Amino acid sequence: MSGGEARSRLRSALADTTRQLGEAGVPSPSVDARALIAHAAGTERPLVMVEELPEGFAQQLAHLTARRAQREPLQLILGRAPFRHLLLDVRPGVFIPRPETELAVDLMHQHLDGPPHEVVDLCAGSGALGAAVLDELPRSRVLSVEIDAAAAELTAHNLERAGTGRGRVLQADLLGEIPQLAAVAPVDAVLSNPPYIPPDALPRDAEVLEHDPHRALFGGGDDGLEVPRAVITWARRLLRPGGVLIMEHADVQGKAALAAATDCGGFDLLRTVPDLTGRDRFLVARRAPGEPTSGSERLSR
Known part of the structure; x- marks a missing residue:
């Protein structure tokens, strides 16, 4: 996967995750979405600097997003x-x-x-x-x-x-x-x-x-x-x-x-x-x- 492909997937993931969390009533959907995406990607770097996504990224992000949408605290999800x-x-x-x-x-x-x-x-x-x-x-x-x-x-x-x-x-x-x-x-x-x-x-x-x-x-x-x-x-x-x-x-x-x-x-x-x-x-x-x-x-x- 090229860096451009990774960033394209991340932009899509950010928009979709933010939407899901907003619909679930999460108070800060965009901030939480970024934190969940970084966690699923296994990175502490800014998302704009991510060049590659791990295998299973989409499945992991979907799991994390579902937990947050159920109003499980972000801190517990991230540990x-x-x-x-x-x-x-x-x-x-x-x-x-x-x-x-x-x-x-x-x-x-x-x-x-x-x-x-x-x-x-x-x-x-x-x-x-x-x-x-x-x-x-x-x-x-x-x-x-x-x-x-x-x-x-x-x-x-x-x-x-x-x-x-x-x-x-x-x-x-x-x-x-x-x-x-x-x-x-x-x-x-x-x-x-x-x-x-x-x-x-x-x-x-x-x-x-x-x-x-x-x-x-x-x-x-x-x-x-x-x-x-x-x-x-x-x-x-x-x-x-x-x-x-x-x-x-x-x-x-x-x-x-x-x-x-x-x-x-x-x-x-x-x-x-x-x-x-x-x-x-x-x-x-x-x-x-x-x-x-x-x-x-x-x-x-």
């Missing part, structure tokens, strides 16, 4: 998800990292009084936040806490790829007492994208409702904030004075999250920060000077 400077591995049954969560790492940098070295990621999911910290801060160490066994295993994998030997995982339920977690205090930052959806609010996107585990979506309690309140309580216990909590929440939960941190006590400089679309999505709270944190073990042990 990876971009997050800041990383391509993280993703697996069925584990929460898929979202681009909006990336802002949490920037907020951590902005609100600390020095470079963070000891970071705890609560409700780690795939390990996205912890892996980004390890990747961007070579002197950092991360402890990721996750209740689900499959997610904890994936987190360990992604942490090791991002920063060999500097990350570890603790499988535990934040709603209970966890001596191993309490013992790591004091730390510089606590990051978290916890489950926070109320029980009566169903996600609208089929990709979320049918493929993200409900344990990673619904936060418990009447308002969905049972787990986020536990995150705030743990942050107070873990952070050094001047350390910072960055916690994602729903765009309608800003006031409730601020109230939860105020009621918990031990924080100052509390604020709600919008995401890049202007929606209130992050609680930022600095650990106030005062009571010492508990525990003496460092994350490097």
Whole structure:
């Protein structure tokens, strides 16, 4: 096959795949079509540079397109998800990292009084936040806490790829007492994208409702904030004075999250920060000077 023939087939494939995905209601059919075509072609290069297509390309693309048309998340089809400077591995049954969560790492940098070295990621999911910290801060160490066994295993994998030997995982339920977690205090930052959806609010996107585990979506309690309140309580216990909590929440939960941190006590400089679309999505709270944190073990042990 000549380069011209390959490019002609690719143009046809792009038009046809985009049409199929658009008809299926996929939000970004052209972008997803390009990703599926590159995956079927076995290339990371721009499609305009592809000179040859592998045997079985058309059949593979048809299979991938059918999966996406059924609203299976693109990340699960490709087996990876971009997050800041990383391509993280993703697996069925584990929460898929979202681009909006990336802002949490920037907020951590902005609100600390020095470079963070000891970071705890609560409700780690795939390990996205912890892996980004390890990747961007070579002197950092991360402890990721996750209740689900499959997610904890994936987190360990992604942490090791991002920063060999500097990350570890603790499988535990934040709603209970966890001596191993309490013992790591004091730390510089606590990051978290916890489950926070109320029980009566169903996600609208089929990709979320049918493929993200409900344990990673619904936060418990009447308002969905049972787990986020536990995150705030743990942050107070873990952070050094001047350390910072960055916690994602729903765009309608800003006031409730601020109230939860105020009621918990031990924080100052509390604020709600919008995401890049202007929606209130992050609680930022600095650990106030005062009571010492508990525990003496460092994350490097």
